[in-house]
């Protein structure tokens with residue numbers, strides 16, 4: 001490993017240059033800009049273990065590029081000693097146990113090992129580029145959420161550890177969000193927990209905020225609860241090292257205490273982390289391995305003793321915040337509810353729906369992705385809230401709800417109940433008694449028909465046609481046609497989810513259309 005003082009600060013935290021991984025040594029910041037050039041796997045393992053490279057996404061990327069170093073070291077262009085690379089990969093993945101991103105990055109690089117060293121490197125470089133894109137999307141989403149929670153006034157934010165560009169390829173996660181909010185002119189003050197014992201907050205976060213020209217104050221970790229009790233904090237934003245399937249979140253030690261204090265004072269507590277930080281194999285946070293680091297980090301500071309000689313120390317590097325203390329976890333893909341009671345109002349309705357949607361590829365036919373809404377319906381109060389919103393938005397503009405079988409019945413019935421207006425069911429063929437109008441339409445996977453009783457709608461009624469998902473527009477178009485066949489007027493079409501890019505909205509352009517949530521098809 002070679003060091004050079006006061007080199008230019010790279011815009012991207014990690015890069016591959018002439019067969020070496022190059023980064024800024026985070027141990028030396030902010031006082032020295034020391035460039036670190038790693039040419040061997042041992043360098044990478046040491047850099048990760050000693051926190052020269054640190055932050056969950058950054059160590060995942062360094063791990064992946066470390067596998068590339070190993071692949072070049074154990075290959076001669078034509079052949080490659082896979083066993084040796086895999087042994088190196090194990091050492092890399094074990095350098096720090098808590099952040100799942102490390103094993104994830106190493107594992108992903110290994111998936112290209114059979115193609116040779118160049119392919120492993122290409123995968124690592126792809127991951128670097130992806131991390132920048134992922135973080136950019138994530139911080140926008142998180143900043144939108146924070147703005148929606150505290151609209152209209154400059155915010156006082158609090159953060160812990162360092163979750164900025166240094167901890168990722170670029171942009172950062174929670175700190176990236178703070179910087180994005182500042183860019184939007186929404187930040188009055190940032191309280192930066194110094195983050196004992198290694199001071200990632202005081203050294204690194206303060207440095208990044210200074211670089212970005214964002215106003216901040218460093219505080220000792222134990223001042224955070226006092227700041228909350230004095231009304232100095234509008235929102236707490238932190239990153240994550242591993243998130244269990246239930247949302248329990250491991251992050252730098254001290255995060256749990258912040259979450260307890262935030263809950264005590266009703267302050268939103270938001271985790272910002274890429275989807276790669278979720279570890280769906282773990283049901284809950286108690287299964288996360290917490291790294292214990294040297295007692296010397298606690299009983300000494302910069303080599304100077306701060307406790308009696310021989311004092312024992314407890315030095316867990318991370319703690320686990322139970323999901324019920326978290327309002328929301330924001331990834332590049334969605335906003336997930338944490339579990340805190342107050343979180344029911346967390347996120348816009350569209351964000352809440354998007355966060356609860358589940359994709360099932362090849363259902364009900366190969367090539368079709370089924371968007372399952374079960375979790376939207378299962379979320380207590382959500383459907384009722386959405387229905388109330390629709391009823392209010394169209395108050396006075398409709399006389400009746402027309403709900404389309406089958407999942408359109410759910411929102412449709414709820415809107416009719418909320419508005420106190422009649423409900424008419426548009427059904428699949430053969431279900432309705434009496435005389436019916438019938439309309440055929442094309443599906444993504446075949447053809448179908450819908451029916452309505454000829455006497456179900458009074459001529460001249462203004463109807464709100466409601467369904468769950470808008471894809472190509474066939475179903476809703478048929479429902480509207482049926483309403484018109486009865487002599488009714490279509491006041492508007494309403495769906496829970498619009499899959500954009502399938503032409504549905506354009507095919508229904510003659511009707512007003514409201515989608516409560518839009519997601520790409």
Ligand SMILES: CSC[C@@H](O)[C@@H](O)C(=O)COP(=O)(O)O
Nearest residue numbers: 054055056161163167239240252
């Ligand atoms: C985007 S970084 C997220 C986390 O990795 C960060 O909050 C953290 O806890 C880092 O711990 P560290 O020990 O400094 O690597």
